[in-house]
Amino acid sequence: MNWDDVRIFLAVQRAGTLRGAAQFLKVDQTTVGRRLAGLEHCLGSRLFLRTTGGLVLTDAGRQVLETAEGMERMAVSFERLSEGKDKRVAGEVKVTTTDALAVDFVVPAIENLKAQYPEVKVLLNTSTRLLDLARREADIAVRTLRPEQPDLIVRQLGNWEVGLYASQRYLESHGEPQQGEGFKGHDIALYQQGVTVRQDDTLAGEPLGEGRVVAELDSSLLLATFVRAGLALGELPSYLAQRDPELVRVWPKRKRTNPYEAWMVLHQDLAHTARVRVVVEAIAEAFTSA
Incomplete structure (x- = not known):
């Protein structure tokens, strides 16, 4: 069995489409389809079924998946061990x-x-x-x-405290939130669900109940950019404030339990x-x- 064909099988299984596998492998989509068809012919079995959600493994595909992943681990291990002796800084x-x-x-x-x-x-x-x-x-x-x-x-x-921050512009416009009021009258920016394990239904230990969630973002950079722009309050790692005088720590003594x-x-x-x-x-x- 050709290892390159096995790589294509694994890429298709992970991407769910020929196009996605081709993009990951940086080859033409036609090549992916041809090599996959060749592998199926060699094995005498269909490995994937076409569905509205993409390509899914057949029973035969599921049976060879573990073997294919084992071949991948061996190939990667061989590559790493050989590279470990490479002394060239290039x-x-x-x-x-x-x-x-x-x-x-x-x-x-x-x-x-x-x-x-x-x-x-x-x-x-x-x-x-x-x-x-x-x-x-x-x-x-x-x-x-x-x-x-x-x-x-x-x-x-690194290890930094995570505190509640706002821009000078936001505080001039909205004032500082009052502890115990659940961010009443204030705009809040959060991470999207699943982006981080640090986020819950509080900011700096304060329940979000009365606040307006005006943005849910998928990265720390976007969250920091949103807060810097004066659009909302948000939790940020403390090192950011050391670099940006526009950011103000709200309630300096309060922080999230889990650090950044x-x-x-x-x-x-x-x-x-x-x-x-x-x-x-x-x-x-x-x-x-x-």
């Missing part, structure tokens, strides 16, 4: 993080890195989806949650790869300097 390094951490820390780290190691190319992804390091979707992840997988190297980069954390994560097989190591050091230095 080549691509895939980094995934949130948009806010990218703007505030990772992009400045890349800027400093390029001056010293111009042959290192950083591929930066700020998708809200957590990319899988085990499948080499990324080499380095900078995340706000600590992962638990045993084969990953984890390093804490930043963790750097990479697979242990890549820890000694030269190009990965210099990117790790540059990102860590950017957080230390901040």
Whole structure:
């Protein structure tokens, strides 16, 4: 069985469409369809059914999925082990993080890195989806949650209080909210459901009951931008206020129980790869300097 055909099978299974798989693999959609048909012919079974919601696995497809994923793990492990002995400070390094951490820390780290190691190319992804390091979707992840997988190297980069913030413009227009009134007469910006585990039905411990939720956003960067624009109150990590004099901490003594954390994560097989190591050091230095 051809490993490239198995990669296509897995990409189709994860994307649910030939087009999505083609975009992920950076090949033509016709090629994906042809290689998938070849694999089905080789196995003598249909692997997918076409539905209104996309392609779904048949019973035969489900039976080969575990084997295909095992082949993928072996291939990725072989690739990582071979790269671990690469001493050249050159080549691509895939980094995934949130948009806010990218703007505030990772992009400045890349800027400093390029001056010293111009042959290192950083591929930066700020998708809200957590990319899988085990499948080499990324080499380095900078995340706000600590992962638990045993084969990953984890390093804490930062830890900040999460407080309630507003812009000077907002406070001049709306005044400061009164504790115990549930944000009566005030506009609130929140994360969309599922974006973070830190959010509940309170802000800085105050119930939201009387407030107007005027925006639900899917990233820290958008939330901070919304608050800076004077459009609403919102919870932000404290480091943002240190950089922006326009932001004012409301109720300075009150904070969210769970802090805002930043963790750097990479697979242990890549820890000694030269190009990965210099990117790790540059990102860590950017957080230390901040």
